[in-house]
Amino acid sequence: MSAHCPHDCNPTAATSARYRRVLWAALWINALMFGIEIVASASAQSVSLLADSIDFFADAGNYAISLTVLGMASVWRSRAAVFKALTMLGLGLLVLGRAAWAAHAGSAPEPAMMGAVGTLALLANLGVAALLYAYREGDANMRSVWLCTRNDAIGNGAVLLAALGVLGTDSRWPDLAIAALMAALAVSAAVSILAQARRELATPAPHHHQETQA
Ligand SMILES: [Zn+2]
Numbered sequence: 001m002s003a004h005c006p007h008d009c010n011p012t013a014a015t016s017a018r019y020r021r022v023l024w025a026a027l028w029i030n031a032l033m034f035g036i037e038i039v040a041s042a043s044a045q046s047v048s049l050l051a052d053s054i055d056f057f058a059d060a061g062n063y064a065i066s067l068t069v070l071g072m073a074s075v076w077r078s079r080a081a082v083f084k085a086l087t088m089l090g091l092g093l094l095v096l097g098r099a100a101w102a103a104h105a106g107s108a109p110e111p112a113m114m115g116a117v118g119t120l121a122l123l124a125n126l127g128v129a130a131l132l133y134a135y136r137e138g139d140a141n142m143r144s145v146w147l148c149t150r151n152d153a154i155g156n157g158a159v160l161l162a163a164l165g166v167l168g169t170d171s172r173w174p175d176l177a178i179a180a181l182m183a184a185l186a187v188s189a190a191v192s193i194l195a196q197a198r199r200e201l202a203t204p205a206p207h208h209h210q211e212t213q214a
Contacts, residue, residue, distance in 0.1 A: 022131050046114045047098050121159070158182060
């Protein structure tokens with residue numbers, strides 16, 4: 001179905017009212033953490049926190065797609081994926097740009113705030129995983145919840161590692177190195193989502209003529 005790239009958490013379509021409530025909760029937690037990490041990134045002068053926020057955006061986008069367009073024609077699902085991937089691409093390039101700028105003119109970020117927000121992000125992802133697992137439905141099986149949570153936790157762990165590195169070296173370089181790595185992964189995930197959506201949009205739907213294009 002969907003690109004199996006490092007930061008892609010795809011819940012199944014919401015069919016029951018109970019599962020829809022769980023997906024809404026997951027959507028709001030991810031959207032809130034996206035905002036918190038952007039604000040914390042500016043306040044702590046940490047580029048890796050900004051890089052970690054991309055995953056919260058992508059996951060919020062996946063829950064929004066599951067709640068709104070998943071039942072619609074596949075062309076809308078593909079267009080929603082294109083919108084999500086273009087935003088991820090923009091955020092990834094923004095992070096790379098900020099990292100390059102901070103490499104020339106930045107100071108060491110605040111490791112305490114990085115550690116606190118990285119821990120909060122990890123707890124948010126574990127909380128969402130517990131919710132999804134407890135109220136799973138259809139093919140939202142244990143394995144997909146596990147894979148998604150593991151990938152999210154690796155990102156949060158990378159921020160905590162960057163905080164430790166900043167603390168240990170009193171320099172910005174661990175933050176910038178982790179940020180660049182995470183941003184590069186986000187850019188590559190966005191490119192593969194775009195390629196997949198392009199293929200889906202180029203494939204004519206059943207009973208349509210060959211010229212069907214986006
Ligand atoms: Zn994720």
